[in-house]
Amino acid sequence: MHFIDVIIPIPLQKLFTYSITSAEAEFLKVGMRVAVPFGKSKIYTGIVYNIHTNGPTAYEAKEIQQILDETPIVNEKQLQLWQWISSYYMCTLGDVMRAALPSAFILESETVISKNKVEAFDESILKDDEFLVYEALHHQSSLKIHDVSNILDKKNVLPVIKRLIEKEAISVEEEVYEKYKPKLVRYVKLHANFSSENALQNLLEELSRAPKQRKVVMTLFMISARNKKPVKVKDLAEESAASTSIIKSLIDKGILEEYHIQTDRVEYSGEETEASKRLNAYQKTALDQINDTFKTHQVTLLHGVTSSGKTEVYVKLIEDVIKTGKQVLYLLPEIALTTQLVTRLQNYFGEQVAVFHSKYSVHERVEVWNNVLHNSAKAKIVLGARSSIFLPFSDLGLIIVDEEHEQSFKQFDPAPRYHARDTSVVLANLHKAKTLLGSATPSLESYFNAKQNKYGFVEITQRYNNVLMPDIELVDIKDKQKKKRMKGHFSDRLIEEIAETLKEEHQIILFQNRRGFSPIVECKTCGHSPQCPNCDVSLTYHQYRNQLRCHYCSYNAAMMQNCEACGSQDLDNKGFGTEQIEEEVKLLFPDYNVARMDLDTTRGKYGYEKIITALEQQEIDILVGTQMLTKGLDFRNVKLVGIMNADSMLNFPDFRAHERSFQLMQQVSGRAGRTEERGKVLIQTYNPYHNILQQVSTNNYIDMFNEQMNDRYNFKYPPIYKQIKITLKHKDYNRVETASIWFAKSLRQVFKEHVLGPESPPIARIRNQFHKNILVKIPKQQSLAKTKEAIIKINNSFLSIKDFRSVRVILNVDNF
Ligand code: ADP
Ligand code: ZN
Ligand code: ZN
Numbered sequence: 080m081h082f083i084d085v086i087i088p089i090p091l092q093k094l095f096t097y098s099i100t101s102a103e104a105e106f107l108k109v110g111m112r113v114a115v116p117f118g119k120s121k122i123y124t125g126i127v128y129n130i131h132t133n134g135p136t137a138y139e140a141k142e143i144q145q146i147l148d149e150t151p152i153v154n155e156k157q158l159q160l161w162q163w164i165s166s167y168y169m170c171t172l173g174d175v176m177r178a179a180l181p182s183a184f185i186l187e188s189e190t191v192i193s194k195n196k197v198e199a200f201d202e203s204i205l206k207d208d209e210f211l212v213y214e215a216l217h218h219q220s221s222l223k224i225h226d227v228s229n230i231l232d233k234k235n236v237l238p239v240i241k242r243l244i245e246k247e248a249i250s251v252e253e254e255v256y257e258k259y260k261p262k263l264v265r266y267v268k269l270h271a272n273f274s275s276e277n278a279l280q281n282l283l284e285e286l287s288r289a290p291k292q293r294k295v296v297m298t299l300f301m302i303s304a305r306n307k308k309p310v311k312v313k314d315l316a317e318e319s320a321a322s323t324s325i326i327k328s329l330i331d332k333g334i335l336e337e338y339h340i341q342t343d344r345v346e347y348s349g350e351e352t353e354a355s356k357r358l359n360a361y362q363k364t365a366l367d368q369i370n371d372t373f374k375t376h377q378v379t380l381l382h383g384v385t386s387s388g389k390t391e392v393y394v395k396l397i398e399d400v401i402k403t404g405k406q407v408l409y410l411l412p413e414i415a416l417t418t419q420l421v422t423r424l425q426n427y428f429g430e431q432v433a434v435f436h437s438k439y440s441v442h443e444r445v446e447v448w449n450n451v452l453h454n455s456a457k458a459k460i461v462l463g464a465r466s467s468i469f470l471p472f473s474d475l476g477l478i479i480v481d482e483e484h485e486q487s488f489k490q491f492d493p494a495p496r497y498h499a500r501d502t503s504v505v506l507a508n509l510h511k512a513k514t515l516l517g518s519a520t521p522s523l524e525s526y527f528n529a530k531q532n533k534y535g536f537v538e539i540t541q542r543y544n545n546v547l548m549p550d551i552e553l554v555d556i557k558d559k560q561k562k563k564r565m566k567g568h569f570s571d572r573l574i575e576e577i578a579e580t581l582k583e584e585h586q587i588i589l590f591q592n593r594r595g596f597s598p599i600v601e602c603k604t605c606g607h608s609p610q611c612p613n614c615d616v617s618l619t620y621h622q623y624r625n626q627l628r629c630h631y632c633s634y635n636a637a638m639m640q641n642c643e644a645c646g647s648q649d650l651d652n653k654g655f656g657t658e659q660i661e662e663e664v665k666l667l668f669p670d671y672n673v674a675r676m677d678l679d680t681t682r683g684k685y686g687y688e689k690i691i692t693a694l695e696q697q698e699i700d701i702l703v704g705t706q707m708l709t710k711g712l713d714f715r716n717v718k719l720v721g722i723m724n725a726d727s728m729l730n731f732p733d734f735r736a737h738e739r740s741f742q743l744m745q746q747v748s749g750r751a752g753r754t755e756e757r758g759k760v761l762i763q764t765y766n767p768y769h770n771i772l773q774q775v776s777t778n779n780y781i782d783m784f785n786e787q788m789n790d791r792y793n794f795k796y797p798p799i800y801k802q803i804k805i806t807l808k809h810k811d812y813n814r815v816e817t818a819s820i821w822f823a824k825s826l827r828q829v830f831k832e833h834v835l836g837p838e839s840p841p842i843a844r845i846r847n848q849f850h851k852n853i854l855v856k857i858p859k860q861q862s863l864a865k866t867k868e869a870i871i872k873i874n875n876s877f878l879s880i881k882d883f884r885s886v887r888v889i890l891n892v893d894n895f
Pocket of ligand 2: 602603604605606607642643644645646647
């Protein structure tokens with residue numbers, strides 16, 4: 080008897096076991112997909128995790144329905160990583176599978192095949208098994224895969240179906256077994272009959288009466304001689320100025336032969352156009368030190384100030400690794416923002432760069448996946464956001480995590496709630512590869528790890544070209560308001576600096592932490608502000624659509640004329656967002672081009688690119704934007720950065736608010752004066768004596784680190800303590816309250832004073848679900864594995880209580 084354990088893309092605690100025949104056991108390999116029956120009638124795509132001979136004891140193993148692959152699409156190292164993620168982040172392998180595989184690989188619906196309606200189809204070209212299927216389609220209009228299995232009395236019927244499709248006997252329905260469709264490009268060549276001199280001579284003579292056709296044949300020759308590559312129909316048509324019907328008639332006559340080649344959708348024609356740059360002395364030292372630390376450390380942190388040329392150092396490391404034939408993963412916080420980097424790397428490495436884009440289609444994802452799986456020359460260097468840690472690397476040599484402090488490396492919802500930086504360290508270890516973390520403003524936990532000598536540590540303290548760090552000035556807006564020196568949200572200092580910068584024909588970036596026009600509308604008469612009906616938040620006013628929107632559930636409504644509560648028309652805008660800043664700056668500087676970059680203006684595949692290009696081409700004088708502006712962009716001509724209001728970030732209710740504010744402000748400031756001239760940064764605030772602002776303005780990372788670490792010690796926060804957040808959700812407030820009290824009490828019996836809560840979060844209701852949070856703090860000396868075991872046990876007892884069964888429990892490890 081043979082069995083396989085299968086991962087199914089649903090949150091099941093255990094793997095499911097299916098029985099297979101010995102022939103199947105012979106054929107199947109770990110990492111292949113199989114279609115398996117589940118429940119009453121469901122069919123799922125599963126991944127073979129394990130092949131063995133021990134049947135399950137608790138249930139009778141069902142048979143698999145079919146085998147979907149000829150070779151594994153997931154390798155063993157990936158499965159080890161999945162296993163680690165599932166146990167570290169307390170989720171199921173099914174959760175990981177769903178996040179890891181391109182959705183095109185997961186087929187749930189039934190495949191249906193039907194006969195092509197071709198008159199006079201030549202049945203003699205069909206082999207016996209093909210004919211059986213074809214004939215069955217005379218009697219019924221369509222067949223399911225499993226009918227085909229029955230007809231042929233075997234499970235692996237896909238090859239037969241594939242052949243039938245190739246012979247154009249049948250076609251399969253849209254939602255069928257493979258959502259991925261390769262892109263085929265049409266090529267032509269001269270038919271083999273004319274390969275001899277003689278035959279060719281005759282042909283050309285014959286064609287002298289058909290000059291257009293003759294021209295096509297001649298052009299085909301020219302192109303082939305020139306490129307020595309297959310010739311696309313499209314190129315031939317263009318160059319010979321022939322219509323496609325002329326080419327078609329040549330094909331019909333058997334003079335030309337048509338064929339198709341499968342082509343990747345994302346193709347870079349890019350040749351390597353540039354040699355990598357010569358490093359300056361600081362970069363060179365850093366590179367040597369990194370290589371040194373790699374001798375003793377798996378992970379090294381590179382702390383290099385903004386514009387110190389970290390990227391060029393990465394490039395040298397990448398060169399060395401790909402010379403050995405190994406793969407490199409280059410992780411970035413938000414791939415859509417990295418057009419600049421993609422271009423830079425392509426200039427150095429040409430086609431070897433593959434990008435795994437969050438806005439890619441399912442087809443494009445499959446292509447990158449396959450290229451990585453086969454360690455293809457086209458995917459030696461993979462550039463991607465957090466989900467690219469799931470790609471099927473077979474031989475990684477190096478992982479670079481750029482901007483390692485960025486929060487977007489952590490996935491919050493849905494499970495797996497993994498942190499891509501931390502996961503990449505595990506991934507690298509599986510490949511015996513190294514990890515380099517890079518940042519101008521490292522996260523406290525990475526800097527702490529470096530200080531503890533757990534990570535290697537390397538610094539670059541000088542900007543490239545010795546450009547000075549920007550001059551940062553704090554503007555006290557409380558004082559300015561008192562002295563009536565504010566116009567809207569602009570202080571006189573900011574207005575002066577903007578005017579000056581524009582006069583010198585430099586560009587300006589204005590940073591505002593929020594999108595939208597003004598987050599809250601408030602009635603001046605009664606104080607009411609419109610609320611989202613599904614969430615406990617006030618709605619945000621978006622001027623552009625004249626709408627009120629909820630940023631949590633995307634509820635929206637037209638902006639009202641009168642207060643809903645008292646009918647007054649006196650409505651006020653409280654707070655301010657990017658839209659309002661844009662509006663005000665346009666009024667202040669009407670002769671200049673102002674643009675805005677935030678979630679609302681960057682939708683669509685090329686949303687960011689358009690704005691970034693416009694800024695690079697200096698079509699924009701002033702760019703207003705949110706945090707998107709902070710991520711590693713390199714603009715030569717930006718000289719002034721204005722931070723409109725530092726206080727909202729600082730006052731955010733989160734233990735990392737201060738660290739984050741420091742990082743954000745330093746990163747935005749880093750966009751100013753990156754080439755020759757020193758940049759200027761103005762930070763407007765009600766509280767210029769705040770320690771963080773002092774540390775930002777003096778570029779004092781170490782002070783910030785020490786002070787924040789002190790707080791973390793005192794209040795038992797990461798990286799001193801680990802933490803797991805447990806969130807309970809239910810539409811009935813009383814139920815979630817009782818449930819969370821029960822949960823917290825059980826936790827307290829084990830973890831004593833290290834349990835906080837239950838607490839309602841600042842936004843207690845989202846999408847009509849009430850939330851309660853419980854936090855478990857875990858001291859360094861306490862076993863993390865044991866802690867998780869205890870939590871899982873409590874969770875299992877919790878789920879066995881009837882009243883609580885409908886409460887959703889979310890476990891979030893390292894929830895920060
Ligand atoms: P970081 O990533 O540290 O912010 P970058 O790698 O973007 O810095 O470098 C900042 C600027 O300096 C870029 O425009 C880059 O092209 C330039 N630069 C960095 N190193 C070199 C070098 N060795 N030679 C020439 N230009 C360099
Ligand atoms: Zn009112
Ligand atoms: Zn809402």
